Amino acid sequence: MLPKKAFKTGSTAPEPPAPGVLRLISSRFCPYAHRTRLVLAAKGIDYETVNVCLKDKPEWFFAINPLAKVPTLQHDGKVVYESLVCNEYLDRVFPGRKLLPEExxxxxxxxxxxxxxxxxxxxxxxxxxxxxxxxxxxxxxxxxxxxxxxxxxxxxxxxxxxxxxxxxxxxxxxxxxxxxxxxxxxxxxxxxxxxxxxxxxxxxxxxxxxxxxxxxxxxxxRPEVKTVAFDLTVFAKYVASMLAGNPDSDIGLDDRD
Ligand SMILES: N[C@@H](CCC(=O)N[C@@H](CS)C(=O)NCC(=O)O)C(=O)O
Missing domain, CATH: 1.20.1050.10 (Glutathione S-transferase Yfyf (Class Pi); Chain A, domain 2)
Incomplete structure (x- = not known):
């Protein structure tokens, strides 16, 4: 079971996703990752999430994406990053409602x-x-x-x-x-x-x-918007931690997460 808490510098990399499993490397408060969460929800795609801390990035993240930015997808040994590139990949590769026109x-x-x-x-x-x-x-x-x-x-x-x-x-x-x-x-x-x-x-x-x-x-x-909606109260706390100079990517989570 993957933790909700963010992987940080010095952490051991999680095992790569199992064959056929799509993984979203993400950050709970990233609007770019949110773009991809929305597309995943709109198309009804199953996926697992690995959260990373963007302030203290895990070293292993650079080996997956040289930019070490979220969102990043891992899918059957392939890596895709940049939110709009990820979204187009998902739209092309997975079944479900087409989000980009063909014409x-x-x-x-x-x-x-x-x-x-x-x-x-x-x-x-x-x-x-x-x-x-x-x-x-x-x-x-x-x-x-x-x-x-x-x-x-x-x-x-x-x-x-x-x-x-x-x-x-x-x-x-x-x-x-x-x-x-x-x-x-x-x-x-x-x-x-x-x-x-x-x-x-x-x-x-x-x-x-x-x-x-x-x-x-x-x-x-829209159900897909509701499914992945940010919790704005927690988000506001995250912004406060950011403004205080110490962004807490695990804010709002408890020990069981
Ligand atoms: N152009 C990128 C931007 C993604 C981005 O900047 N994500 C932020 C988090 S909201 C990030 O990973 N920041 C880490 C960094 O800039 O090093 C995209 O569309 O995916």
């Missing part, structure tokens, strides 16, 4: 939406880059006063592109009548938005983003 232009459109998201709304990672000039959820959450309001305006400008997309498509999800690849790729940041956009001055307002709000409630209704 080349339709597939290209998903890639372009992703590029707009990365550039205009962006991820946590880019926000640490000195070259990141684009707005993002993290920038809003990490700034104060006028800087925060400026970052929020820029974030809203980015989000308005996705609002307009939903208006034009007339469909409830970016994937059409059901969530698709892109819905799962951006959902983690929306699920965390109350933590990221916690100040009253930087709340998303429904009258400004009516279609995105309808999308949010349709996403919350």
């Amino acid at each position: 080349p232009l339709e597939k290209a459109r998903i890639g372009m939406l992703q590029a707009i998201w990365d550039a205009k709304v962006s991820s946590m990672q880019e926000s640490h880059s000195p070259f990141a000039t684009q707005p993002n959820f993290m920038k809003v959450s990490m700034s104060k006063g006028d800087d925060q309001l400026r970052a929020f305006d820029a974030l809203k400008e980015g989000l308005s592109i996705f609002e307009t997309h939903l208006v034009k498509s007339g469909r409830p999800f970016f994937g059409g009548d059901q969530p698709g690849f892109f819905d799962y790729s951006i959902w983690p940041w929306f699920e965390l938005r109350d933590l990221l956009l916690s100040d009253d001055a930087v709340k998303m307002q429904e009258d400004e983003f009516p279609k995105l709000f309808a999308w949010l409630s349709a996403m919350y209704d």
